Amino acid sequence: MSILIKTPEEIEKMRVAGRLAAQVLEMIEPYVKPGVTTDKLDQLCHDFIVNEQRAIPAPLNYHGFPKSICTSINFQVCHGIPCEKKLKKGDIINIDITVIKDEFHGDTSMMFHVGEPSIKGKRIVDVSHECLIEGIKLVKPGSKLGDIGEAIQNYAETRGFSVVREYCGHGIGRGFHEDPQVMHFGKAGTGVTLQEGMTFTIEPMINIGNRQVKVLKDNWTVVTKDHSLSAQWEHTLLVTPVGCEVLTLREGETI
Numbered sequence: 001m002s003i004l005i006k007t008p009e010e011i012e013k014m015r016v017a018g019r020l021a022a023q024v025l026e027m028i029e030p031y032v033k034p035g036v037t038t039d040k041l042d043q044l045c046h047d048f049i050v051n052e053q054r055a056i057p058a059p060l061n062y063h064g065f066p067k068s069i070c071t072s073i074n075f076q077v078c079h080g081i082p083c084e085k086k087l088k089k090g091d092i093i094n095i096d097i098t099v100i101k102d103e104f105h106g107d108t109s110m111m112f113h114v115g116e117p118s119i120k121g122k123r124i125v126d127v128s129h130e131c132l133i134e135g136i137k138l139v140k141p142g143s144k145l146g147d148i149g150e151a152i153q154n155y156a157e158t159r160g161f162s163v164v165r166e167y168c169g170h171g172i173g174r175g176f177h178e179d180p181q182v183m184h185f186g187k188a189g190t191g192v193t194l195q196e197g198m199t200f201t202i203e204p205m206i207n208i209g210n211r212q213v214k215v216l217k218d219n220w221t222v223v224t225k226d227h228s229l230s231a232q233w234e235h236t237l238l239v240t241p242v243g244c245e246v247l248t249l250r251e252g253e254t255i
């Protein structure tokens with residue numbers, strides 16, 4: 001396993017890629033309304049990334065993924081493929097954006113409520129966001145990845161939710177998925193020690209029901225086995241001398 005420590009020049013490029021990914025989420029927000037298809041959201045994001053940002057949508061053709069963004073609705077956990085289906089009031093949807101600019105990746109996702117949130121929808125969206133924040137708070141030199149995993153798992157499970165184990169955060173840079181793997185469960189004091197100049201994502205997937213998932217026949221869409229709601233948020237982070245910088249922070253967002 002080799003974790004790449006980014007140089008100041010590479011960090012500057014990661015900042016640019018991260019900001020672009022965040023700006024795609026800012027752009028798409030007003031379109032996430034009842035009646036819109038996920039294909040339409042994909043097309044809007046694709047055109048914005050390619051024509052306005054002069055960047056590359058990383059998911060497109062990544063191991064054969066057919067679209068430019070991932071859209072995961074309700075009991076879909078991650079890697080949902082945009083299609084002609086319309087969003088409806090009360091749905092929750094994760095939109096996951098990864099762009100490549102000047103060779104470097106920025107990767108971020110967030111949840112949206114479609115129309116008025118349902119009680120359960122609001123709860124899982126809020127708790128999964130708080131799980132991401134719990135993880136981010138621990139990112140600093142000397143912390144261990146197990147500290148982050150345990151904090152997220154503990155936050156979710158003490159509130160009666162479960163953590164998906166099959167998918168994790170990841171190092172990121174010139175590669176979309178670099179070392180290390182960033183688990184959203186585990187034991188404090190174990191695993192890789194964080195060092196200044198590391199860049200990686202945290203992207204917990206939290207279920208209302210149990211943690212079991214399966215992949216649909218399209219070979220991509222991950223869903224909860226019990227069809228309970230699932231939610232996920234993701235940021236790309238840089239380890240700094242004093243803590244961390246959120247490279248994919250959106251306008252007006254505070255951690």
Ligand code: MF3
Pocket residue numbers: 058059060062063065069070079096097098107203220234
């Ligand atoms: N963006 C996802 C992640 O957070 C990966 C999507 S891979 C794709 O790591 F092929 F489904 F796009």
Ligand code: CO
Pocket residue numbers: 107169170201203234
């Ligand atoms: Co990611």
Ligand code: CO
Pocket residue numbers: 096097098107108109234
């Ligand atoms: Co992502």
